[in-house]
Amino acid sequence: MLLSASEPIWSLGPDAVVAGLLSAPEGLSGAEAALRLERFGPNRLPPPKRRSLALRLADQLLHFMAILLWVAGALAFAAGTPELGLAIWAVVLLNGLFSFWQEFQAERTLEALTHALPLQVxxxxxxHLAEINAAELVIGDRITLEEGDQVPADARLVSATELSVDLAVLTGEAVPVARHAEPIPPDGPAMPMRERANLVLAGTTVAAGRGEAFVYATASDTEFGHVASLTAATERGASTLERQVGRIVRTITTIALLMGLVTFGLSLLFVGMGPLESLVFAVGILVANVPEGLLPTVTLALAINVQRMARRRALVRRLSAVETLGSVSVICSDKTGTLTCNRMALQATWLPTEEPGLDLELLEAACLCSNAYLLRSADGLRSIGDPTETALVQAALERGLALETLQAEQPRRRELPFDSRRRRMSVVVQHGEQLLLLTKGAPSELIGLCRAELTGRGAVPLDDEGRRRAAAANDALARQGYRVLAVARRPGSGSLLTAPAEELEQNLTLVGLVALYDPPRPEVPEAIRLCHQAGIKVTMVTGDYGLTAQAIAHQIGLLDPPIGAAHPVHADPVRVIQGDHLDQISDVQLRQLLRHRSRLVFARMAPEQKLRLVRSYRSLGEVVAVTGDGVNDAPALRAADVGVAMGLVGTDVAREAADIVLTDDNFATIVTAVRYGRSVVANIAKFLTYILASNVPEILPFLAMVVLRIPAALTVLQILAVDLGTDLLPALGLGAEPPEAGLMRQPPRPRDRHLLDRHLLVRAYLFLGLIEGALSLSAYLLAWQAQGVDALTLRHLAPSLLDGSAGADVLDLQHQASAAAFTTIVLGQLGVLLACRSERQPALSQLGLATWRANPLLLLGIGAETLLTLALITVPPLAALFSMAPFPAAWLGWMGLTPLVIVLADDARKRWWHAP
Incomplete structure (x- = not known):
């Protein structure tokens, strides 16, 4: 700690704090800050400890599927085929290395995306007040804190206005604790630093109010840094996708073991093979059933889609959220900045009486009762702060009111910050010889606190008729979609500086109403339409007045009638629910409302009400995405299945609570993210079908050997060549497929629906796999037939081929026939690949050049498998290793029909299955 004073920093007055930190009242200079940054290092904690790379590699080599293959390799050694055992073990090793590399790359991608949104202070x-990366903060810096900010370093307060801080990160209790700027005697009772009321500590969050403080500790020297090493990290539970993949692995492994055992028994009992030979074929069946490329393909599919979503301004903070997005059935969206442009502008004012000069008094009071400020730059003056307040300041500038002059002439003496429950903000300013209270806030609450209204003659009593006129003006403006604020004032004496809030904001004089308009984002109506088309309910949840929220909801097509309706907007008590009405509804009634009504708007919502809404939706089985930007949104963001925070205007605590951060604060980006979430799930099903389909033609030769007493059409090495050679890149290409055109016309995927469901198994094994298997086995038999060997002769040749006593000419024919079967499987997988690109669209409709340009990895995969197949058959060393030989080119004529047969058959199935 850089502190020259002999007393603790909490016991020093503001001037002594500045001197002790070798700083200045206006903060550090840029040059001094740079020197301190070089000396003390960045304000950043060391990265969290992770499992060592060796342990993480071991995870990839010792999971359930990998252990099965290790055992299979050992069995191959026991059966006297060490070359097969080595090949299987090499598969496990290569697969583990590939999966490890993909996970490592995905983790690095997520870290890079996290760094794309650094904490700002x-x-x-x-x-001058500036905004910098929190990592550049140094001891002696003077920082400004407001509601929703995360405290970036340990600091001593020198001013505080109704400031309270959430210490949950240090204490575990999310109860706001008041903070002040007064010195604490050094001889007081001993207490932890977090209980010193004039200190704000790194990692905590400003729950309410505002203040300024000088930094006295950064990075590892902070209290948070001290306890970080002692805090046990919460063990992350398995995500839905991880559980789904685990279930797939267990199911397929069980199938593989059962098939292996059945094959071993059949070959031993009915074919007359010896125990060791039977074991070799059982290992072949087992290997044929294991989709070795599954796990790396899943990892790569997630990584690719995370990067795609990032390019479309949706940063994924948790990988599991990508899959959950695919099942989202309800989106609870806030209004300002998400559904609207976050470009507030003053549209209209209302005054109790239309007299000259009163509109300027209204703007003057509204600007003084705000925390927006002006920033001078090369481009001129611009206002910084809350969009509502900056709009008021901008309007005042356009009317010739100088904010800096106003603030100098009427300095602030006290502030009651905006509170989401009071729905207003008040300041006390020095107005000449007297004090003046200025209040702005929600008209529905503030008008009721007024006892007078401002006219050209001064303040006159406000009767019931006057209140009705003001309320009617508020409603008329709100129906146009305007956000309306009431402005009031009250002159007084020194008691204004000490009176409690509930007494201070009484007996006010209504100055007038200001109406601001934040236009809907132009892309939102189409996004809303897509959500409704996709079976996703969109619910607006806002703190705005009900009529304002309803008007915007009509303009974006969230409520009926859609945009362009001829009749005016009227309150709909069923579709628009205000927070005070929600409190009168029981949980049972709320669930009934949510179950039977869509296109709802919840207005004037408090944080606990938003949380209740999210929990009610989830209790109905809905998968809920929630948007938010404030500290009061954090509970709902955590409670949702997918929390979505705003990256531009969102508070730090909202970002930390969320799974996804939108860098453009745009509702349409959420819809895009949902589309990619659905695409991830769909792509996993696609390449899973593709991988499993090839298992059948790999298994069928061994079953045919048992039933027909013919030689096996494939060897175990040839099966491995398909699974980890020709199949791998095309499977990865399917995992990288862009979202399908009709993806958002389907209903949300049920939360409890398994990826490996009966439909997928039937399609992979009993439809595509059987067709491909039959064609492959037919190619094997036709190859023998083309060489003049009929089925009966082939059965006589089987024993010599099985025990290795066959002559060279017979072996050459077997190698040619195996190459024909192998090539037919590769061609069949090409047909399966085309069929699996869409669950609904015919494959023949997707052969256009544009569809291939959208996924070059798929073309790369097809090219790679073609070249690899040619190499395995025509390159002598490889052909000898994999027991294949070149066959006459004329055979390709009938073998080349394989993908066409599969595509036509699957297109017919799609038409029948999805027929209306």
């Missing part, structure tokens, strides 16, 4: 440098 407002700090005084060279006498």
């Amino acid at each position: 407002r700090v005084w440098r060279d006498g």
Whole structure:
């Protein structure tokens, strides 16, 4: 700690704090800050400890499927075929290395995306307020804190206005604790630093109010840094996708073991093979059933889609959220900045009486009762702060009111910050010889606190008729989609500086109403339409007035009638629910409302009400995505299946609570993210079908050997060549497929639906796999037939081929026939690949050049498998290793029909299955 004072920092007055930190009242200069940054290092904690790379590699080599293959390799050694055992073990090793590399790359991608949204902090440098990366903060910096900010370092408060801080990160209790700027006697009772009321500590969150503080500790020297090493990290539970993949692995492994045992028994009992030979074929069946490329393909599919979503301004903080997005059935969206442009502008004002000059008094009071400020730059003056307040400041500038002059002439003496429950903000300013209270907030609450209204003659009593006129004006403006604020004032004496809030904001004089308009984002109506088309309910949840929220909801097509309706907007008590009405509804009634009504708007919602809404939706089995940007949104973001925070205007605590951060704060980006979430799930089903389909033609030769007493059409090495050679890149290509055109016209995927369901198994094994297997086995038999060997002669040749006593000419024919069967499987997988690109669209409709340009990895996979197949058959060393030989080119004529047969058969199935 850089502190020259002899007393603890909490016991020093503001001037002594500045001197002790060798700083200045206006903060550090840029040059001094750079020197301190070089000396003390960045304000960043060391990265969290992770499992060592060796242990993480071991995870990939010792999971359930890998152990099965290790055992299979050992059995191959026991059967006297060490070359087969080595090949299987090499498969396990290569597969583990590939999966490890993909996971490592995905982790690095996520870290890079996290760094794309660094924590920002407002700090005084060279006498001006600036915004910098929190990592650049140094001891002695003067920082400004407001509601929703995460405290970036340990700091001593020098000013505080109704400031309270959430210490949950240090204490575990999410109860706001008041903070002040007064010195604490050094001889007081001993207590932890977090209980010193004039300190704010790194990692905590400003729950309410505002303040300024000087940094006295950064990085590992903070209290958070001290306890970080002692805090046990919560063990992350398995995500839905991880559980689904685990279930797939267990199911397929069980199938493989059962098939292996059945094959071993059949070959031993009915074919007359010896125990060791039977064991070799059982190992072949087992290997044929294991989709070795499954796990790396899943990892790569997730990584590719995370990067795609990032390019479309949706940063994924948790990989499991990608899969959950595919099942989202309800989106609870806030309004301002998400459904609207977050470009507030003053549209209209209302005054109790239309007299000259009163509109300027209204703007003057509204600007003084705000925390927006002006920033001078090369481009001129621009206002910084809350969009509502900056719109008021901008309007004042356009009317010739100088904010800096106003603030100098009427300095602030006290502030009651905006509170989401009070729905208003108040300040006390020095107005000449007297004090003046200025209040702005929600008209529905503020008008009721007024006892007078401002006219050209001064304040006159406000009767019931006057309140009705003001309320009617508020409603008329709100029906146009305007956000309306009431502005009031009250002159007084020194008691305004000490009176409690509930007494201070009484007996006010209504100055008028200001109406601001934040236009809907132009792309939102189409996004809303896509959600409704996709069976996703969209519910607006906002703190705005009900009529304002309803008007915007009509303009974006969220409520009926759609945009362009001829009749005016009227309140719909069923579709628009205000927070006070929600409190009168029981949980049972709320669930009934949510079950039977869509296109709802919840207005004037408090944080606990938003949380209740999310929990009610989830209790109905809905998969809920929630958007939010404030500290009060954090509970709902955590409770949702997918929390979505705003990256531009969102608070730090909202980002930390969320699974996804939108860098453009745009509702349409959420819809895009849902589309990619659905695509991830769909792509996993696609390449799973593709991988499993090839198992059948790999198994069928061994079953045919038992039933027909013919030689096996494939060897175990040839099966491995398909699974980890020709199949791998095309499977990865299917995992990288862009979202299908009709993906958002389907209903959300049920939460409890398994990826490996009966439909997928039937399609892979009993339809595509059987067709491909039959064609492959037919190619094997036709190859013998083309060489003049009929089925009866082939059965006589089987024993010599099985025990290795066959002559060279017979072996050459067997190698040619095996190459024909192998090539037919590869060609069949090409047909399966085309069929699996869409669950609904015919494969023949997707052969256009544009569809291939969208996924070059698929073309790369097809090219790679073609070249590899040619190499395995025509390159002598490889052909000898994999027991294949070149066959006459004329055979390709009838073998080349294989993909066409599969595509036509599957297109017919699609038409029948999806027929209306």
